[in-house]
Amino acid sequence: MRRTPARRPTMKDIARRAGVSESAVSFALNDRPGVSAATRDRVRRVAEQLGWQPSTAARALSGEGSATVGLVLARPASTLGVESFFLQVVSGVQEALSPRRLGLLFQVVEDLDAECATYRRWWAEHRVDGVLVVDPCRDDPRPELLDELGLPAVVIGSMTDDPAAEPTAHPGISNLWADDAAAMASIVGHLHDLGHRRIVHIAGLPELAHTRRRMRSLRAEAERRGLTEVDSVTTDYSDAQGAEATRRVLARDRPPTALVYDNDVMAVAGLAAAAERGLSVPADLSIVAWDDSVLCRSTHPSLTALVRDTAAFGRHAAERLIALLDGEQAVRVQDDVPRLAPRGSTAAPPG
Structure with a gap:
């Protein structure tokens, strides 16, 4: 029936x-x-008794909102399937949105132009009430566009190369950031204390603001400690480019004794690339991963990594967006600095 x-x-x-x-x-x-x-x-008592809820479509048509927030990632899609960082961020975002019955509209695009086009389309179609923006970059067009559209937003990550500097005022945009420079300084300090003097940073996309901050912090710490054989190599965050960069730097006449990777996926790929050359970690080479994950804790040896509550980071970003939607003023908030967790992949360099 x-x-x-x-x-x-x-x-x-x-x-x-x-x-x-x-x-x-x-x-x-x-x-x-x-x-x-x-x-x-x-009326409200009767509505509650009947289990009535406002129609999202009707609210959108009336211009009163969509009960949805958006998140666009302009990253190579191949790097997202195995990288846990964004999955944890989205988990935290959902944790904050669910009690407010807000949905999350998620889209992956090829570049910043496509991301901006998505924001324009969402705004015209009343698809979202606000957006979460990731990966701030040099000459970033997104804050100005979001101001033009009047679309509330939270930018995740510092909007400037210098995290201590205030970004240009954007009345509808809040900013949640963590101190990448301090995190990199803790890594260099750990490796220096172990005795490493040749360190290479296998970095992410060079156009991203946080990549440039990490590279600049690495150089500053190296200079402060008198280290002359320290540099960075950029990649697209993928395991393939992480492994290739590892092979390339290990083939140098004076190879590094320590490698710092901008994500967990590249660090694990680097561990395998080192093994291909017959190198033992940490006896011959020390490895540090920027983002801790199950991958880092499941390898042998387990990887020294920066630890933070990534889901909480996502939750805090969503909470700031909800505050904007509730009519609060835009703010700039510093989140906790990731903490270095030394594990089996770092030790004194070979004598």
């Missing part, structure tokens, strides 16, 4: 049950003037 789908309660149902007009129901549920306090309370 075919079941008839349950019918959603409507404003007409509420009006009939409450003994008022449909217009009175609309005024009451949308908190508009035109009905008494007693009528407003009665």
Whole structure:
């Protein structure tokens, strides 16, 4: 026997049950003037009894919102399937959105132009009420565009090369960032204390602001400690480029004794590339991963890595966006600095 789908309660149902007009129901549920306090309370009580919820489509058509926030990633799609960082961020975002019954619209695009085009389309279609923006970069066009559209946003990551400097004011954009420079300094300090003097940073995409901050911090720490054989090599974050960069630097006349990778996937690929050359970790080579994950803890040896609550980072970003949607002012908030967790992949360099 075919079941008839349950019918959603409507404003007409509420009006009939409450003994008022449909217009009175609309005024009451949308908190508009035109009905008494007693009528407003009665209508809301009946709506709750019937299990009525506002239609997202109707809210979008009326210009009152979509009950959805957006997240666009302009990253090579091949790097997202195995990298846990964004999955954990999204998990934290959902944790904050769910109690407010807000949905997350997620899209992967090929570049910044496509990302900006997505924002324009979402705005024109009333698809989202606000957006979370990742991977700030040099001459970033997105903050100005979001200002132009009047689309509330939270940028995740410092919007400037210098995290201590205030970015240009954007009235509808909050900024959540962690101190990448301090995190890199802790890594260099750990390796220096172990006795390493030749260190290579296998970095991510060179156009990203956080990549440049990490590279600059590496150079500054090296100079401060008198290290002259320290440099960075950029990649696309993939395991393939991470492994290739590892092979290339290990083939140098004076190869590094320590490698620092910008994500967990490249660090694990680098571990395998070192093994191909017959190198033992950590006896011959020390390895550090920027982001801790199950991958880092499952290798042998387990990888020294920067540890932070990535899901909480995502939750904090979503909470700042919800605050903007609730009418609060845009703010700039510094999150916790990742903490270095030494494990089996780092030790004193070979004598």
